[in-house]
Amino acid sequence: MQNTSNINLNDETFCKIRDLIYQLTGIFYSEQKKYLIETRLSKRLSDLNLANYEDYFYLLKYSAKQSDEIKELFNSITTNETSFFRDVPQLKVFEDDVLKEILKQIKESPVNYSKKIRIWSAGCSTGEEPFTLAIIIMEHLNEIPAGFSFEIIGSDISENALSSARKGIYSSYTLRNTEPRLIEKYFDKIDNEQFQVRNNIKNMVSFYNINLINFDSIKKIGNFDIIFCRNVIIYFNNDSKKVVISNLYDSLKKNGYLFLGHSESLHFISSSFKLVGFGKTPLYVKE
Ligand SMILES: C[S@@+](CC[C@H](N)C(=O)[O-])C[C@H]1O[C@@H](n2cnc3c(N)ncnc32)[C@H](O)[C@@H]1O
Known part of the structure; x- marks a missing residue:
């Protein structure tokens, strides 16, 4: 497992990942929410030993493991806050x-x-x-x-x-x-x-x-x-x-x-x- 704290998500790769998430789920991350994608996906980079977010985008888009990774993507990027008798x-x-x-x-x-x-x-x-x-x-x-x-x-x-x-x-x-x-x-x-x-x-x-x-x-x-x-x-x-x-x-x-x-x-x-x-x-x- 590698330390991903020094890996930055650049604007171009953010847009590619953001658009893919939008196309797959309807969830839309504005530019102001870039930090959320970065923090939520950094664990995936670390678990998969990837050098940067561009490699992660290629894995999601083109790899043979694409469908398994999309499930992990959904686990990582969704906000799951809830409680009993919430409203x-x-x-x-x-x-x-x-x-x-x-x-x-x-x-x-x-x-x-x-x-x-x-x-x-x-x-x-x-x-x-x-x-x-x-x-x-x-x-x-x-x-x-x-x-x-x-x-x-x-x-x-x-x-x-x-x-x-x-x-x-x-x-x-x-x-x-x-x-x-x-x-x-x-x-x-x-x-x-x-x-x-x-x-x-x-x-x-x-x-x-x-x-x-x-x-x-x-x-x-x-x-x-x-x-x-x-x-x-x-x-x-x-x-x-x-x-x-x-x-x-x-x-x-x-x-x-x-x-x-x-x-x-x-x-x-x-x-x-x-x-x-x-x-x-x-x-x-x-x-
Ligand atoms: C904040 S939780 C809301 C939970 C519950 N409805 C409540 O109000 O307490 C939002 C949930 O919507 C799910 N979600 C987001 N996009 C979705 C989609 N395209 N299809 C199905 N579920 C989705 C997320 O995974 C997340 O668990």
Whole structure:
């Protein structure tokens, strides 16, 4: 392993790597974010014993090991920050206005619904978001009409994040917003610092490697009643946001709901959705 602290990423190679990342993922790094690419990829140079970033670009673009390295690239350049119950007001809207409404409508006219209500956490990172949704649904288990069930899909492009999600082991820090009674009810304590999601919650969620910029990748997982895509499109520019939002639109069932992150909106991106507001929480509906 070599010391890469003295290897600089020059502007020309930065642009080549930046454009390749953009083309593969939709994530756009401006010139001001060059330092991020440099620091995030320096470990790859060191692990691979490469002399400079130009050699790394050639490995990504032309080598026989290209596809393995692209997976490593995705692990390195994505921002995977997340936590359980990350946005409580929005989750309240999910629970009180969306979930309860769906359960009410199923009771009133069950024939209008398919037997499986499908929810997708797109860009789920290490799994906290889809497991949070599973916990909220489990709290309403008695209200789910007989014959109906919920299926949750979590997806990401970082294999490292997905493999951590599949293990379902979490630190107390990522559970900092979770009510103690819910930790007690849905997690096994491994030690003072680590908790494992119980099987009843784990079995409600399946994880897949799906690239949101690529509709061929998305269409394998079918259509959804609800999509959460939170804190993902903030890393994209307007062109890739438009592609991703259109892909999500095509993956939603009629009257399906789209939840975005707190600082994300469809302004200038798409006019296909109807914006419905619940207090300060905006929510998009496919009409
Ligand atoms: C900041 S995390 C958000 C996690 C979670 N949704 C939340 O709000 O807590 C963003 C995730 O989006 C994923 N991501 C970025 N670009 C993606 C793409 N093109 N396709 C799928 N996932 C992507 C990243 O790997 C990362 O795990």
